[in-house]
Amino acid sequence: MLLYTYRSFDMELPTVSIEEADYVIMGLPFDGTTSYKPGARFGPVLIRQATLNLESYILDYDVDIAELKIADAGDVALPVNVEDAIKVGIEAIKELRSVNRKALPIFLGGEHSMTYPPVAVLKPKSYVVFDAHLDLRDSYQGSRFNHACVARRIHENGVEVAIFGVRSGTREEVKYATENGIEWVHARDYNFDAFVDLVASLSEPIYVSIDIDVFDIPLVPETGTPEPGGLRFWDVVNALEWLTERKNVVGFDIMEVSGDKLGNVTSITAAKLLFHILGMSSR
Numbered sequence: 001m002l003l004y005t006y007r008s009f010d011m012e013l014p015t016v017s018i019e020e021a022d023y024v025i026m027g028l029p030f031d032g033t034t035s036y037k038p039g040a041r042f043g044p045v046l047i048r049q050a051t052l053n054l055e056s057y058i059l060d061y062d063v064d065i066a067e068l069k070i071a072d073a074g075d076v077a078l079p080v081n082v083e084d085a086i087k088v089g090i091e092a093i094k095e096l097r098s099v100n101r102k103a104l105p106i107f108l109g110g111e112h113s114m115t116y117p118p119v120a121v122l123k124p125k126s127y128v129v130f131d132a133h134l135d136l137r138d139s140y141q142g143s144r145f146n147h148a149c150v151a152r153r154i155h156e157n158g159v160e161v162a163i164f165g166v167r168s169g170t171r172e173e174v175k176y177a178t179e180n181g182i183e184w185v186h187a188r189d190y191n192f193d194a195f196v197d198l199v200a201s202l203s204e205p206i207y208v209s210i211d212i213d214v215f216d217i218p219l220v221p222e223t224g225t226p227e228p229g230g231l232r233f234w235d236v237v238n239a240l241e242w243l244t245e246r247k248n249v250v251g252f253d254i255m256e257v258s259g260d261k262l263g264n265v266t267s268i269t270a271a272k273l274l275f276h277i278l279g280m281s282s283r
């Protein structure tokens with residue numbers, strides 16, 4: 001067996017084997033450190049199912065993503081303990097990369113602690129994250145690998161960190177960001193120019209994480225820790241287009257999609273974003 005994964009739905013896309021793929025989707029279904037609304041373990045299934053509603057032709061780019069070579073590696077079977085889950089995730093991604101090193105990976109979460117495995121394997125120089133939260137806590141609810149600590153752990157490994165769409169954090173997190181040169185933009189101050197100003201000078205390669213809670217609540221009501229006052233769909237798409245056109249992006253994730261009902265609003269937002277990422281990355 002290539003990878004210990006499973007898959008409950010097929011995406012509404014023709015897929016190829018991992019060996020021949022230019023893009024690989026992999027699910028990291030985990031909600032072991034969720035602090036408020038549970039259900040992120042269903043995120044990858046919900047996103048795949050929500051693709052059934054979408055056209056594979058992306059108007060914006062004149063690209064039909066059904067013509068791309070996309071593989072679905074399934075969902076990694078993760079244990080409940082976060083540190084064990086991170087180890088298993090790392091092994092699965094290493095195995096994926098041993099089969100195909102060139103394909104662009106897109107990971108579907110799962111709560112934000114599942115961004116550790118891809119970053120550990122892909123070793124980017126910069127981490128660009130869209131998130132309502134700073135995620136710069138040293139420890140939360142007894143774990144240094146809680147979803148609320150992910151940006152801090154990544155930064156401690158020498159990775160440059162830039163955070164967009166923030167409207168939640170602690171005084172300590174803000175202090176840590178200031179003292180450690182971590183740039184972040186409040187959702188109220190977010191605009192395209194502010195994004196470009198900050199990311200233009202980041203070192204490459206870049207890993208991009210989209211915590212789905214960066215969007216305003218009507219777009220993403222089913223997520224672990226919703227926050228009002230978020231970004232619009234096109235804010236994020238425009239920013240990602242700039243990055244994929246001009247920078248070396250080695251991987252994406254879409255995290256914190258949650259819920260227990262097929263077709264929920266958050267999964268539709270995430271699936272549409274996934275299709276846009278595939279479309280823009282193929283240009």
Ligand SMILES: [Mn+2]
Nearest residue numbers: 132133211213
């Ligand atoms: Mn968040």
